[in-house]
Amino acid sequence: MRSLALLSLLAGLATTPVIAEDFNLIQEVETETLTPGAAAGAVLGEHRFVLTFEPSSIREAGLIRSKFEKEGIFAEILDDLADQIALPVDVPVTFTDCGYPNAFWSPSDQAITFCYEMVVLYNDTYQQLEGPEGGLFRWADQDAVLTGTTLFILLHELGHGLTALYDLPITGREEDAVDQFAALTLIGADEEGDTFEERPSRLALLGAYFFKQLSRAPEDITRAIFSNEHSLGQQRYYDVMCLVMGSDMEAYGPILTPGMVMVFETIEKNPADFDQAKIMEWLEKTDDLNILPAARALRCPNEFARYDASWDYIIDTFMTVQKD
Numbered sequence: 381m382r383s384l385a386l387l388s389l390l391a392g393l394a395t396t397p398v399i400a401e402d403f404n405l406i407q408e409v410e411t412e413t414l415t416p417g418a419a420a421g422a423v424l425g426e427h428r429f430v431l432t433f434e435p436s437s438i439r440e441a442g443l444i445r446s447k448f449e450k451e452g453i454f455a456e457i458l459d460d461l462a463d464q465i466a467l468p469v470d471v472p473v474t475f476t477d478c479g480y481p482n483a484f485w486s487p488s489d490q491a492i493t494f495c496y497e498m499v500v501l502y503n504d505t506y507q508q509l510e511g512p513e514g515g516l517f518r519w520a521d522q523d524a525v526l527t528g529t530t531l532f533i534l535l536h537e538l539g540h541g542l543t544a545l546y547d548l549p550i551t552g553r554e555e556d557a558v559d560q561f562a563a564l565t566l567i568g569a570d571e572e573g574d575t576f577e578e579r580p581s582r583l584a585l586l587g588a589y590f591f592k593q594l595s596r597a598p599e600d601i602t603r604a605i606f607s608n609e610h611s612l613g614q615q616r617y618y619d620v621m622c623l624v625m626g627s628d629m630e631a632y633g634p635i636l637t638p639g640m641v642m643v644f645e646t647i648e649k650n651p652a653d654f655d656q657a658k659i660m661e662w663l664e665k666t667d668d669l670n671i672l673p674a675a676r677a678l679r680c681p682n683e684f685a686r687y688d689a690s691w692d693y694i695i696d697t698f699m700t701v702q703k704d
């Protein structure tokens with residue numbers, strides 16, 4: 381199983397925008413009954429995520445490990461989540477040396493493993509954030525990039541874990557659903573009055589950036605990539621960004637869609653000068669200034685509201701004890 385995981389990862393890093401998963405060649409298929417609360421534990425918050433940062437023999441990872449251990453946000457987010465749900469068992473979340481770069485949910489162990497090799501891999505490639513994202517991530521120093529990217533990947537894997545543990549009803553690609561779960565968990569951790577630098581939701585943008593890093597040029601997108609269970613890196617980049625944007629247009633609009641914000645501010649000052657056609661024309665003209673194209677950005681509040689409500693419902697209905 382280990383060697384298969386490695387192969388899938390190598391294929392993933394070389395050719396496809398994936399976070400590789402642990403998988404069995406022959407998977408047991410069970411009929412899912414989707415009974416609300418049937419797979420939930422008896423008591424809310426009783427079982428926990430057990431977070432461990434094992435020692436590493438990789439020098440660079442040793443430094444990262446001590447930083448992560450001091451960084452409270454990993455434990456904080458996992459504890460918040462565990463308080464809200466009734467886990468049926470304790471779920472180990474272990475950072476460790478694997479001998480290969482990966483992060484995965486293991487169905488047989490019911491545990492998440494995060495390999496230090498994976499953290500080292502993107503830590504090495506993230507020394508600077510280039511392109512328009514340089515501006516987008518001006519607030520993100522190397523520490524924030526490392527923490528945010530790791531946290532997003534961890535929550536993505538956790539999403540797979542919860543989907544398996546609770547037999548969650550998912551329609552569409554599970555990979556997209558658990559990207560939503562990761563982004564929405566970080567967004568949900570925002571608190572009223574948080575400054576931008578205090579908002580956990582901003583870390584989801586680093587998850588988005590991770591997907592951009594894994595994107596391939598259109599001419600390099602092979603049949604294997606198109607048929608892969610993951611959406612393209614480029615799509616995941618915009619999808620995650622859209623959820624963050626939709627959660628708070630006022631906070632994220634100026635960063636993700638400065639062109640669109642400029643147009644709307646101008647319209648606000650001179651509403652009589654604009655009809656529908658002119659608005660569309662101006663949005664098009666200023667679209668190059670937007671990291672998230674305006675046509676998508678305008679849909680994001682609805683997308684966020686829909687997915688956020690759906691995940692709330694899933695958590696309430698399937699991850700807690702249901703009374704008769």
Ligand SMILES: [Zn+2]
Pocket residue numbers: 399401536537540555558
């Ligand atoms: Zn995945």
